[in-house]
Amino acid sequence: MIRMQAVGLRYPGREGPEVLRDLDAFVPAGGFRWLLGPSGAGKTSLLRLLYLAVRPSRGRLDLLGTEIGAADRAALALLRRRIGVVFQDFRLLDHLTAFDNVALPLRIAGRPEGQIRADVTEMLRWVGLHSRRNVHPPALSGGEQQRVAIARAVINRPSLLLADEPTGNLDDAQAERLMQLLKELNRLGTTVVVATHNAALVARHPAPALELEAGQLVAGGRAADDGRRADRGQRVDG
Amino acid sequence: MAEPRRRWLRPRGADDLGLRRALADRALPLLVASMTFLAALSAAGFVAASAIARHWQEGAAASLTVLVPRPGEPAVEPGRTRRDAALAVLGGSPALAEFRALADSELADLLRPWLGADAERMSLPLPAVIAVRLAHGAGERGADLDALAARLDAAAPGALLERQDVWARRLAVLARSLQACAGVVLLLVGAVAAALVAVATRAGLAARREAIEIVHLLGATDAYIAAGFARRVTWLAGLGGTAGAIAALPILLALGLLALPFLRRDIGAAADPAALAGAVPPLLWLVLPALAAAAAAIGWLTAQATVRAWLRGLP
Known part of the structure; x- marks a missing residue:
């Protein structure tokens, strides 16, 4: 569940207008949203808010039932474990193997190593990287790195999954496979937000969208829509 | 694999x-x-x-010397010598761990480097020397020693209490x-x-x-x-x-x-x-x-x- 009420974001120490302004939106638990808008519209900033890399500078943001402004650091750390993120630039740790990168969220959560081994092995098989499990990211291709990033994002069965241009480095078949994975997770109850420029992908998988322009929501938000449609929380079709 | x-x-x-x-x-x-x-x-x-510091406090500061000039002469109190009177005063003081009057031969040994082997035969008017060890902690109580010196002087006028505690205490402070x-x-x-x-x-x-x-x-x-x-x-x-x-x-x-x-x-x-x-x-x-x-x-x-x-x- 994501709820934004008059949320604004200004990065500390930077003058000028807010990066994000007056965001009002609601995405119910188990909802799917495309996050659309031209480059520089604030998609990445909104995702940063949602994966708790920044706190809103004004307004109220509720994520998975927690009010972010009122939560302490320890609570935010636990909340982050329930949020999976596929970063545009993958953000893998180069000194760890593919296996250890995917295992990282489980180790941080303190899972037993036996379970970690089983889960990570299965996940790497699923993304087709089992044979590359002991390879470090710099030796993997762009597509392989992206699959490692996706595996790391979903290994913890997150309640909220955020993806920033997740199909950027994938061929059509792999992109389609990824969409099937995201839809499967969404069907199982995960709230999913995918930022993309890929209009063909959006056309193939129609779903409600949050549309940003110059830091403001122009579609999909409560102010932009009549709000009722969004509240019903349609899942992705197609 | x-x-x-x-x-x-x-x-x-x-x-x-x-x-x-x-x-x-x-x-x-x-x-x-x-x-x-x-x-x-x-x-x-x-x-x-x-x-x-501990060594100096326990060693040098804890020892002192009492000199009784004309030890053989009668004391103020009749019936005893000045040496005995001084020893009696020391015996009555609780601040002392032990004390001992040096024998004439020991005194001669001490003087030999200065006076030669004939020191004993020169019938010099040597004082009695009493080596005293203070009880633990007594060295820090200067007032007690002042009182002791006064009592010694009363029993055998001219008796001297030679204190090393002042120097030892300065070294200890250092x-x-x-x-x-x-x-x-x-x-x-x-x-x-x-x-x-x-x-x-x-x-x-x-x-x-x-x-x-x-x-x-x-x-x-x-x-x-x-x-x-x-x-x-x-x-x-x-x-x-x-x-x-x-x-x-x-x-x-x-x-x-x-x-x-x-x-x-x-x-x-x-x-x-x-x-x-x-x-x-x-x-x-x-x-x-x-x-x-x-x-x-x-x-x-x-x-x-x-x-x-x-x-x-x-x-």
Whole structure:
């Protein structure tokens, strides 16, 4: 569940207008949203808010039932474990193997190593990287790195999954496979937000969208829509 | 292909943050070793100064001499000599552990270097000399000694109480000041070591900033990240501390041997090797491992504090 009420974001120490302004939106638990808008519209900033890399500078943001402004650091750390993120630039740790990168969220959560081994092995098989499990990211291709990033994002069965241009480095078949994975997770109850420029992908998988322009929501938000449609929380079709 | 065994258990020395390369693994132990070496010398100074102060307090300050001129003449109180009257006064004083009048032959031995072998036959008007040892702690009670001197003078007018406690006390004050200096140096060395660890930790934080941010975004608590740094820093600082303490050992042994004759009269300046172990005060044998442990503890505490303060910059 994501709820934004008059949320604004200004990065500390930077003058000028807010990066994000007056965001009002609601995405119910188990909802799917495309996050659309031209480059520089604030998609990445909104995702940063949602994966708790920044706190809103004004307004109220509720994520998975927690009010972010009122939560302490320890609570935010636990909340982050329930949020999976596929970063545009993958953000893998180069000194760890593919296996250890995917295992990282489980180790941080303190899972037993036996379970970690089983889960990570299965996940790497699923993304087709089992044979590359002991390879470090710099030796993997762009597509392989992206699959490692996706595996790391979903290994913890997150309640909220955020993806920033997740199909950027994938061929059509792999992109389609990824969409099937995201839809499967969404069907199982995960709230999913995918930022993309890929209009063909959006056309193939129609779903409600949050549309940003110059830091403001122009579609999909409560102010932009009549709000009722969004509240019903349609899942992705197609 | 069989999985490597390390996959079954959490890999030992797992390094999620990649700190093995980020934290100065040579400079930090070397610097901490130098600090521990200095700390060991200061600690030795501290222990030695306190031993010398105690020695002077218990030795020189605790002994005094009573001189009774014309000891054979009758005292104020009839029926006894002045020497006996003085001894009676000393016998009635609770502040004295023991006292003993030197025999005439002992007195002659003392005078022989100045007067030659014929001192006894010169019938010089020698005073009676009474060596006195004060009871423990009595040396610090100057008023008691003043009263004793007054009573002696009343019983045998002209009797003198020769006190060494004033000089001994001044030397003891000097020793205590040296001890305080050594203590201050010890504290400063600890503070500098903490500052060194803080600088090294901040350099490590800067070098691994991206990894820390990623781990933070994956839900790592401050405690998890700080523990990763603290583990590594504690190991490096402990290593340096142990090396520094070991390096200080031969110096302390040498200094201990030099100081031995001052503290123990039964051992001559040229002590045999068997005295080597006894040369270092027992306290120092505890201090050396304690310094290594303190280096590790300073490393752990400083790393924890530095990392946690730095993490406050992340939401």
